[in-house]
Amino acid sequence: MKTLLVAEYRDGKLLGSTYELVAFAQKIGAESSMFLVGSETVLPQYDGTLYLADSSKYGEFNPAVHKQLLLDVIAREQPEMVVFSHSSYGWDLAPRISLALNAAHISEVVEFVDGVPVAPVCNAKLRREVKANTVQTVVSLQAGAFGLSSDPVGSPRVERVETDTAPQIEFEGYEEAEAGGVDLSKAEVIVSAGRGIGKPENIAMIEALAKSLGGEYAASRPVVDSEWAEHNRQVGTTGQTVSPKLYVACGISGAIQHLAGMKKSEFVVAINTDKDAPIGEVADVLLVADLKQLVPVLTEKLQIL
Amino acid sequence: MKILVCIKQVPDMESKFKVNADGRWYDAADLAWRMNEYDEYAVEQAVQLKEQVGADSDLTVLCIGPERVKETMKKALAMGADRGVNVADDNSHQKDPFEIASIIAEFAKEQGFDLIFTGMQSQDRGSAQVGVLVAELLGLPSISTIVDFSYADGRISAKRELEGGVKARVSCATPALVTCQLGLNTPRYPTLPNIMKAKKKELLSVELAELLKVEGKQETSKIYFPEKKGGGLVLEGDASDLADQLIQILKEKTAVLA
Structure with missing residues (x-):
């Protein structure tokens, strides 16, 4: 199986959840390539192809533009599964991608049991097995559900990607958590x-x-x-x-x-x-x-x- | 200004859940039902916007589900929505996010809503897909997971909640859709006069067949209780005995009482 992992980058940093995607691909024994809107100065430790769009040009949160960049990569790579973190970035972008691909999107996957994704229901009181009826699928992984057993290694082969899609939303900046108080x-x-x-x-x-x-x-x-x-x-x-x-x-x-x-x-x-x-x-x-x-x-x- | 808020009725999460007869969803019997918590924030924000815009505003609340969801819709009407539309569906729990979003988009497409509010996810299924899908189906910009919202002169400004307490400030032109995160505002309690007024408000029913034109892409094949892991100790009894037992355990298993 061929997967495309959608890595995350924020405020000049690659997010650690990126390696959870890598761990997931390893666990299900899938081939992978990676997509990132980020910077070549902060590359993931990853052996594989990294499709890299420049966040200084395309923004860190810019859904319509990231969607097009990612769809172009999906058209080239033809992955059977597109993998996101179930995060504020992932749950925003993944539905846009699944709709464009006409693919099932299974959210907040906590494990794969015999190839079947499992997701929590009712505040994790219950769990459900989800069956996709489409060949191509999109999954978003619950934070912390998959982890690498050893430190990540490798350096990616970088392929730059570009688009001229117009943004729909203006990103105006970050607001840090309230400072002070209790650590x-x-x-x-x-x-x-x-x-x-x-x-x-x-x-x-x-x-x-x-x-x-x-x-x-x-x-x-x-x-x-x-x-x-x-x-x-x-x-x-x-x-x-x-x-x-x-x-x-x-x-x-x-x-x-x-x-x-x-x-x-x-x-x-x-x-x-x-x-x-x-x-x-x-x-x-x-x-x-x-x-x-x-x-x-x-x-x-x-x-x- | 035309505003739509989409809500879902969910079981109280403190309920004792049971698996239903076909083993593919929870049993709907003997559950207490309420408005999805995220949607309470969506309704409140929609009502606040209606109040801000004033006389020239109109707020519709939409809910898909069986007859019982009308009780939840009445709460939204009592909070300040002008009318309710129930898409009658006894099997809404079997619909996947794409089908639900398609039903909503089909309803909304000719109506020219300036703003659509949804919760960022439901408490039961928790897919966090429907709001964004509705916007994509309608070709509208959407901002998900908002914890702050304002509107002025055809533009919305919002803050998205990211991980670790960080927020992103974003803005876009209307028409648009936002999905509401917990803590966005303080949802009001309907007052008795408003509950009485709500009884006279329009509550329409629409046949599912008029709006459902797509097939689902996924299904729940099995639902079950997770296995208890770790073998944690479960203690019951009188408060004083429990306190003594716990102190003993903390002395043996941790260094915090040393």
Whole structure:
């Protein structure tokens, strides 16, 4: 099978997810070539053909133009599968490509079982096998689902690609995450609040538990969106990625985006009333309990240790 | 200004899910249904735009699905949409993103909408394709995953949410489509007077056959519960006992209490 991997580049850097695409192609035993709108000064370590468009000319986010550049490469390469990361870049560009190719697009693939792509359903509570009815397919891979077992090596054969397609959207620049606040990546213990805390006042009990363990408190996305906690305490793909010695997830169901931000924690404790919550998949210990009862009791006992 | 917002009804994600009889989707029985969370932000932004534009604006809410989706549509009407259009389909859960997008595009193509709002994905299927596909089918520019939106003089300015808390500032001319990310705004709770008013608003039904002219490109062949990995310990019981057990475990397995 022949695959075309769509690598990503942002703000002068090649994104690490590029190597997840390479790992995926290796895992399914496919040939690959790669497409990138980026810069020749930052090439991926990759043995194969790299179709490179210049991001200083075509922009880092410019869907109509990237679409045409990529379609031209697909016409030359004739891949059976076009592979994206399921990222803000990938889920924006992939549907445009699948429609133009009249190909099935299978989103957020977490694994291939006997050649069949598998994707999560309902916040990862369920999974589904997806059957494509088209010969050519587009897949986008969940962040972190595929990884290289060793450091990437090689240098690509670069083929430059050009287009004169007009943009539809104007890119005006990046806005960095709010600076300052808490660097959760350095915390050894993190106690994190999810939607299950129920009301903003309960952040205080999460903070108290964090303190009793000598750590920081954090929050999942719904808690931050509700403005119960600051964005600089958010753990997950759109917040911080953390790897503490202990992560205590309180009332967090375990959406994929949250798990991606904390699954490298050394030891995970989950407190949840739902025994089947996906957080249980990554938890070393799942306490099936109402956090509003358990957390204050636990904090008190820790304080007198 | 003509505005369209597309919504989906999904089960409450806290539900106890079961696999249905043919093993290819979740069982729809005994579930609590609600508006897809992403779409609540889409409806709110559409209503805010309608309020900004004033009298010369018209907001339609579209939803594909069986009779029960009308309950969810009524919420959108109570939030401020002017009318609802239900594409009646008892098997919408079997449609792939391309079919759903084609139905919406077929509905929208002759109507001259200046702006179309969708959620960036659904909570159940989570493909994150439909909004962008609708725009492509209609030949409109689209901006996905927005967390900030403004409109002035025929142009929209938006911020896309990227990974790691970074945002991209982008703009484009209308007509256009945007897909809405969580946190874009604060969706309003419908007030009782507005719930009453919504009961009098137009809620049309359109036959699926009028709008579905394509075939799907993919299907779910099997749905199942993921295997529990890792063999994590599951503890139940009284809060005080659980706290003692956990402290013991933390002493044995981690260095954080040392």
